[in-house]
Amino acid sequence: MKRSRSARDEILAQLQQFAADQPAPFDFHVHTVWTDGQNSSLEMYQEAVRVGLEVMLFSEHARKSSDWFGQFAEEIRALPKLGCAALIGVEVKALDFEGNIDCSEEILEECQLVMGSVHREKAARTGVAFEVNAHYHPDPWFLIGACRKAGATISLGSNAHALGDVGRILRVLRGQEPPWNPSGP
Ligand SMILES: [Zn+2]
Numbered sequence: 001m002k003r004s005r006s007a008r009d010e011i012l013a014q015l016q017q018f019a020a021d022q023p024a025p026f027d028f029h030v031h032t033v034w035t036d037g038q039n040s041s042l043e044m045y046q047e048a049v050r051v052g053l054e055v056m057l058f059s060e061h062a063r064k065s066s067d068w069f070g071q072f073a074e075e076i077r078a079l080p081k082l083g084c085a086a087l088i089g090v091e092v093k094a095l096d097f098e099g100n101i102d103c104s105e106e107i108l109e110e111c112q113l114v115m116g117s118v119h120r121e122k123a124a125r126t127g128v129a130f131e132v133n134a135h136y137h138p139d140p141w142f143l144i145g146a147c148r149k150a151g152a153t154i155s156l157g158s159n160a161h162a163l164g165d166v167g168r169i170l171r172v173l174r175g176q177e178p179p180w181n182p183s184g185p
Pocket of ligand 1: 029031091159
């Protein structure tokens, strides 16, 4: 199954709808041993099911030269269906301010969502999601407010590199875990 525009639009629409006091049980920023994560895709997926996620995006780092992406995508498609949708994604580097990214067409074809670092006003213009990330943003609720004002779609991501990180953005938004603290360890 290749990327379909309607599936992507539906995901973006769901993200758009999530209510301020009820963050949707999504985590859209997860890494595995395919890149710099510590756990396999199956382990991360099982953890997602355990903490009650409904959608998880495997957002591996990739570049134009990443020849392993097809195998990775195959592995994600072969995960057991345990009540959480496992999506194939990529975290890409922006090459310029015009929106060009260091990613091949073959990789983009496999992906349901592409994550790049974008300016949130630009996100509002182009209809891509702006990520609220538990790792880098000391005050995620402030960022959500700013995104809403700019009309940007919000994506929730933990930048998870190990089991304990899966779904962390939701625990932060619910006040169950502190956000990343720039002055902390
Ligand atoms: Zn990442």
